[in-house]
Amino acid sequence: MCSFDAMKESIENVRLLFTLTTSDLQEIKEAFQEEMARGLRGEKSSLKMLPVYMGRPKGTEKGDFIVLDMGGTNFRLMKVHLNGKRGARIEAAMRQTIPKKLRQGSKEELFDFLAHHLGTFLHKCQYQDTSFAFTFSFPMVQKSVSSGMLVRWTKGFTVPGVEGEDVALLLSEALQRKGIPHLRLRALLNDTVATLLTASYQSPGFDMAVILGTGTNACYIESSTCLQVNLEENLGEEVIVNLEWGNFNRLPVNEYDHLLDISSPNPGEQRMEKMVSGLYLGELVRLILLKIKGKSSPPYSLSSKKLTSLISNDMTDPREKEIADLVFSRSAQIVAATIVAVITWLDPHVNNHHRVAVDGALFTGYRRYRKRIEEFICQLLPNKGKLIELYPIKSGSGIGAAVACAMN
Numbered sequence: 001m002c003s004f005d006a007m008k009e010s011i012e013n014v015r016l017l018f019t020l021t022t023s024d025l026q027e028i029k030e031a032f033q034e035e036m037a038r039g040l041r042g043e044k045s046s047l048k049m050l051p052v053y054m055g056r057p058k059g060t061e062k063g064d065f066i067v068l069d070m071g072g073t074n075f076r077l078m079k080v081h082l083n084g085k086r087g088a089r090i091e092a093a094m095r096q097t098i099p100k101k102l103r104q105g106s107k108e109e110l111f112d113f114l115a116h117h118l119g120t121f122l123h124k125c126q127y128q129d130t131s132f133a134f135t136f137s138f139p140m141v142q143k144s145v146s147s148g149m150l151v152r153w154t155k156g157f158t159v160p161g162v163e164g165e166d167v168a169l170l171l172s173e174a175l176q177r178k179g180i181p182h183l184r185l186r187a188l189l190n191d192t193v194a195t196l197l198t199a200s201y202q203s204p205g206f207d208m209a210v211i212l213g214t215g216t217n218a219c220y221i222e223s224s225t226c227l228q229v230n231l232e233e234n235l236g237e238e239v240i241v242n243l244e245w246g247n248f249n250r251l252p253v254n255e256y257d258h259l260l261d262i263s264s265p266n267p268g269e270q271r272m273e274k275m276v277s278g279l280y281l282g283e284l285v286r287l288i289l290l291k292i293k294g295k296s297s298p299p300y301s302l303s304s305k306k307l308t309s310l311i312s313n314d315m316t317d318p319r320e321k322e323i324a325d326l327v328f329s330r331s332a333q334i335v336a337a338t339i340v341a342v343i344t345w346l347d348p349h350v351n352n353h354h355r356v357a358v359d360g361a362l363f364t365g366y367r368r369y370r371k372r373i374e375e376f377i378c379q380l381l382p383n384k385g386k387l388i389e390l391y392p393i394k395s396g397s398g399i400g401a402a403v404a405c406a407m408n
Contacts, residue, residue, distance in 0.1 A: 010292035011319055017254040018326040024252060025337040025380055031250035032341035036243075040226055046271070048244035051227055052193050052219070053145040054404060055238045056200045059086040061406035066125070066132040068118055068171075069397045071191055072155045072214045073098055075114065077121040078395075080402035086202050088399045092125050107161045111174035119180045131186040133401035135194050136167055137215070139244045145408050148188045154246065154270060155215050155279065187404035191359070192217040193240055194400025195393050199357035201403045206355045208342055209396070212335065212369075213360030216277040218243045220342050245338060246273030256287050263299070272338070276331045278304035278362040284327050289320065308366045331362075332369055336376030343388055350384035359396040 020028075032047075039049030062084030069076040079092040096117055102110050118132070138157070140148035147168045153159065162170065168188050175183050189197075196209035196219055208220040222241045249271040253261075260274055260283055261267050274280045282302030289295040307324050310316050343354050363370055370390065378385030 007292065007319060011322060014288055014292070014323055015326055017256070018330045020252070020330060020333045020337075022379055025333060025340075025376065028251060028334065028337040029341040029344070029380065032245075032248060032338050033345055035248060035250065036341070036345055039243075040222075040241075046247050046249040048139060048141075048151065048242065048247070050139075050141060050242040050244065051222075051224075052142055052189060052240045052242050054189070054193070054197070054240050054407065055236050056204070056206075056221065056240075057197055057403050057407055059201055059204065060084050061201065061403055063402075063406050064091070064127075064129070065402040065405045066118075066122065066127055066129075067135060067398045067401040067405075068114065068132065069135040069137075069191070069194075069401065070098075070114065071135070071137045071397060073103070075117075076398065077118060078398040078402075079121075079125045079127065080399055082201070082399075082402055082406055088198070088201065088402065090395055090398060092121075093398075094121055094124075103157045103159065105159060107159050107165075107170060108174070108177075110159050110162075111170045112177060114171060115174035115178040115180065118175070118183075119178055122180070122183075130182050131184050131405060133187040133189070133405040134168065134171060134185055135189055135191055135397045135401045137191040137211075137217075137397070139247075140167070140188075140190065140242075142188070145404070146185050146188050151244075152266070152269070154266070154273070156265065158265060187401060187408050189401060189404050190217065190219075190242060191397040191400075192219045193242060194398070194404065195357050195359045195396030196221075196240060197400035197403040197407075198396040199355070199391065199393050201399070203355075205353075206357050206391075207346060208339070208354070209357040209359070209393075210335070210339065210363075211360045212277070212358060212363040214277060214279045216246050216273050216335075216360070216362075218245045218338070218342065220346065243342075246270045246277070248272040248338065251275060251334065256284055256291075259287050260284060272334065276334050278360070281327050281331060281362075282307050285320075285324050288323050288327075293320075304362055305365065311368075328366070328369055329372055332372035333376050336373045337380065339373070339388065340377055340380045350381060350387050352387070354388050356388060356390050357393045357396065358390050359393045364392050364394075 035045045035047040038045035039047045067078045139151035142148040199206040210218045286302045
């Protein structure tokens, strides 16, 4: 056990390791934009910059749609109604955990599991239409609005034989096996794109969407003339680009980041996600407490939800509270720098007002975290930071998928 003085010195060291200066944030912003430019040119980049063959909705889209939302360890099924006047509501929903054995088992077992529950939900809702949307929140390369090849698994999934395959086709084959061949996938997208569509359907003027939950990602509206990669479908004047920013790797890392990375299922990948998202923040805190206090607990036993409770609990050891706060704060700093990078890519001098839609439990469940991001944005843009507004979006992945279905 550390002495009081040794503990104080250790925490001060953690403070130095997890605090980024304004200069650090500026360097992150510039490096991020360099990676954006490479990705848009089709060059090697830690940002995928993937066009998703959709622009902003008009707000007049309407109808009833079934949505399958696979966001991570859980998936949801929803029946969504769009009224054609920027209004949307979820009329029915069910939530199901994907068992660990399926997250690491065969592709047939995983997609049969999804197809089975989709069929059950259709019967329960007495849904008569033949189209549905699929929110699949993993990195994909899309060649159309209704197909997408999985680039790599994230969020603890390791199902073999799926990477490099069209997940829409795999789900279609599972529907055939389950006796539901009449269903047709109208739109395939990830939760980040769905969040932007939700926000844009309900109110015009959004430029960007961010997910801050178990994982993290972002997308934004780009001019189609800026895309210098070969596209298999014609695009309009603007297109949504999926950044896959969780893999951004030009960040200052420390010894705890290295410890987490080498013990993860994907060493060397998803660098930003491992420094920002809810899946990993608790593990960073656990590793710090293990080293400086000898406090042992199972890997990944400290969730972001437990962390927020720890910080807000008056009975928590103040030193543990400070460590958790430092890890949260660095996450907010990185998010602020990368949001500023995207907005200043679109508007270098920030002459206009910009709206950013944000979903995810890390953002919505911890008010202080959101405030920190806003403060760091203003730190980077002292006179213009207030022109970037963050808007929390609820049920973005479900409503947005329905909007995509209606658009296509």
